[in-house]
Amino acid sequence: MVHLHLSARLSIALVSLVGLASFLWPLLVTPGSGLDDAATAPLILAALLPLFVVVVLAEIARGGFDVKAIAMLGVLSAVGAVLRPLGAGTAGLETVFFLIILAGRVYGPGFGFVLGSTTLLGSALLTGGVGPWLPFQMMAAAWVGLGAGLLPRLRGRAEIGMLVAYGIVAALAYGLLMNFSFWPFAVGLETQLSYEAGAPVVENLQRFVLFTLVTSLGWDIGRAVTNSLAILLVGPAVLSALRRIARRAAFDRAPTPADSA
Template sequence: MERSRRWMIASAAFSLIVLILFTTMMDEHYMLLSFILVIAVLIPFFMRFERRKMETRELVLLAVLTAVAAVSRIPFAALPNVKPVSAIVILSGLVFGGEAGFIVGAMSALVSNLYFGQGPWTPWQMFAWGMMGLTAGMLRRTWWMNKKPALLAFGFIWGFLFGWIMNLWVVVDTAAAGNWHSVVLVYIQSFYFDLAHALSNVVFLAILAGGWIKVLKRFRKKYGLLDRK
């Protein structure tokens, strides 16, 4: 488990390096960037799945959580950045661990975009939501993540982090990389959208956290789902 966690951290670091380097070095080939990012995002999947065999019921659980997270975007389609999907991804990682959180986050972006539309932005959403679930899982055994105020603060922070990651896509797509005035302008313009995402995370986590955590922990304990030390 410890070795797998180190691989996951290394993969996440590699993904961030890819983001930074290509965002600053490439102006027009954003499709190539997105393709490379997909590969970087999928590395933790293959590493984890290669090292252990998952039971069918665990795969079913991940599929159900992914479907719920993906479908939860649809009713709020008219409200930019106000989506329960982030809260579901965080809770999945919090209860079942970083691997599960990453899978639910990344795959919910891919699946939900069957409705919202696939495009070069999809890998960026997969990366952002995947990292959201991964970090929630990696911090789940810390004492403060079991405190509701800290959980809400975690969701609030990730509302902005998600937006900042997606801003990199905007920078690459508009060929603003290298023009720091344009980059700063993109981040300033996204502030209210990021704030809406952060506040909606707090609201949905406040509503869902208590009941969802109890139910999911009950399933994990009763059936031993994804319960690896």
């Protein structure tokens, strides 16, 4: 596991709080607050990418990521960036999240967080998919890797079963988060699916659930199936390979003050 210093953990927590607010702002605004304007959300998002950079630099500068960890991050990010176009856009199939989950499981929540964001960034640069949706995708994928690193310690079939279940939950949660990112602007006004600024939270949640059922549930299920099958079929071999690399690279050694001097 790649261990992190306290400053890096706090940076991840800060970025996560900003990211959560960026996703859930439709449920938090009130009429006349200034945040119910469609031009406000992109401004919030513009702050996310610099925060991602701060997180990565903090982890590297403080010694949480040594040269070997950075090399592994680069390799896995490149592999994930290549894997994603193989399935993205085809009936909801996603061929990248299982790798983020497995790597986060082996190398820890901090590594999984950074890997999720860099993988989606690399994929966007590779396929020309850079746009206002990218910070949302990076944040959601980062949480997928973070959560995998926080799962309980299990081994054998119990671990694979847990990772399969987590892969399903993470796939559905990713879809819900991405829906939140564009739902207020996706449909016109005065429909049963439309976001209504300032409406009670319960009412807007009902509209959001209906929007999700109508527009994306099938894609989210496809992503969940892809995740679970990939983890079930190749998960044991990938976990074994990643752990073997971790042992040889001595990732399990916690950083010392001398490392960051």
